[in-house]
Amino acid sequence: xxxxxxxxxxxxxxxxxxxxxxxxxxxxxxxxxxxxxxxxxxxxxxxxxxxxxxxxxxxxxxxxxxxxxxxxxxxxxxxxxxxxxxxxxxxxxxxxxxxxxxxxxxxxxxxxxxxxxxxxxxxxxxxxxxxxxxxxxxxxxxxxxxxxxxxxxxxxxxxxxxxxxxxxxxxxxxxxxxxxxxxxxxxxxxxxxxxxxxxxxxxxxxxxxxxxxxxxxxxxxxxxxxxxxxxxxxxxxx
Numbered sequence: 085x086x087x088x089x090x091x092x093x094x095x096x097x098x099x100x101x102x103x104x105x106x107x108x109x110x111x112x113x114x115x116x117x118x119x120x121x122x123x124x125x126x127x128x129x130x131x132x133x134x135x136x137x138x139x140x141x142x143x144x145x146x147x148x149x150x151x152x153x154x155x156x157x158x159x160x161x162x163x164x165x166x167x168x169x170x171x172x173x174x175x176x177x178x179x180x181x182x183x184x185x186x187x188x189x190x191x192x193x194x195x196x197x198x199x200x201x202x203x204x205x206x207x208x209x210x211x212x213x214x215x216x217x218x219x220x221x222x223x224x225x226x227x228x229x230x231x232x233x234x235x236x237x238x239x240x241x242x243x244x245x246x247x248x249x250x251x252x253x254x255x256x257x258x259x260x261x262x263x264x265x266x267x268x269x270x271x272x273x274x275x276x277x278x279x280x281x282x283x284x285x286x287x288x289x290x291x292x293x294x295x296x297x298x299x300x301x302x303x304x305x306x307x308x309x310x311x312x313x314x315x316x317x318x319x320x321x322x
Contacts, residue, residue, distance in 0.1 A: 086293040086307075087115035087316065088122040091184070091215065091248060091273025092286050093174070098276075100140045103283040108165055110274075110287030114317040120297035122157070122168035122304075123286070124273065127189055134158050134171050134189065157299045168299055173210065177201040179228055181220050184246055185210030186308070187301035198232055202243075211305055212236055213271065214263075215246035221259060229259055237266040241309060244268065248275040249289035249319045271308055272315040289317035 089107065111121050125134055138148045138158060149159040158169040173185040177198040185192065185205040192204050202212050214233060221229050236243040245263045247270055260270075276285040291313045298304050307313075 085116050085119040086122060086295060086297050087111055087119040087287075087290050088124065088271075088293065088304075089273050089287050089290040090124045090271040090308075091126065091246060091275040092123045093126050093276055093278070094128075094134075094137045095278050095283075097278065097280045098283040099280070100137055101142050101145075103286050104141065104146070104160060104167065106284040107167065107287035110285075110317070111290075114288065114290070116292070116316075119292075120168075121165060122170060122297065124170045124172050124186065124271075126172050126174040126184060128174050128194075134169055138169075152299070155301050157301060157304070159299065168297060168304075170301055170304060172213075173205070174215075175201050175205065179225060181225060181228060181232075182215050182217060184213035184215050186213055186244065186305055187211075198228055199235070202232060202236060206239070211241050211309070212243040213246045214243055215275075216248050216251050216257065218250060221257065226259065230262065233259060233263050233266065233268070237263075237268060241305075242268055244308060245270045247272045247315065249273070249285070249317065250275050250277075251319065253319050269309055269311075269313065270315075271313060272317075274317070285320075287317070289315065289319060292316040 146160050160167045170187050171189040175192045176194040179198050190208045205212050272291040274285050274289045276282040293311050293313050
């Protein structure tokens with residue numbers, strides 16, 4: 085069983101040790117016993133990389149295992165826990181809608197129109213993930229989200245839909261029904277907000293996959309696109 089928080093940020097104000105410790109504590113609270121642990125770490129700035137995040141960890145406690153080959157995840161281990169770390173991108177489109185790119189760390193600039201952002205992600209080898217955002221799936225922008233879901237659903241590989249702990253449980257999302265009807269799969273993540281201290285929420289909401297852990301980004305993406313993943317954990321608002 086894989087417990088994968090599919091939406092973890094690497095904000096500069098976060099303390100990496102607190103981030104990792106909090107992820108483990110939340111996984112212990114919400115993950116099934118003996119689940120294997122992973123995080124999708126979203127990079128944004130041009131020089132953001134997993135290497136810089138991992139370099140700020142307490143290396144007296146954590147040992148970092150570099151990818152065995154290109155396209156594999158990093159692994160952080162303290163001897164008791166192993167956390168697979170999959171690099172991804174978050175890109176803000178011109179219309180103030182975020183798209184995520186699974187998996188990789190090549191740069192895609194912010195500020196492009198939404199359709200061009202999705203195209204640019206695909207040209208860089210990413211699979212687009214259309215991430216829920218408060219206020220960004222409503223009113224005028226809801227039409228844009230609907231159109232990008234429909235357009236991307238005609239392409240291969242299919243995009244993913246990102247659900248977040250930030251979405252209140254009572255918030256029924258009609259666009260989720262559209263995406264599900266088009267055969268799109270969902271991934272689930274905590275999506276901690278910016279600001280020191282918010283890294284403590286890593287791992288409070290995650291994706292459960294009934295499969296053994298893979299450290300290959302390609303294989304993990306295949307699992308997310310084909311397996312019947314389900315949410316696990318607790319939202320910020322019921």
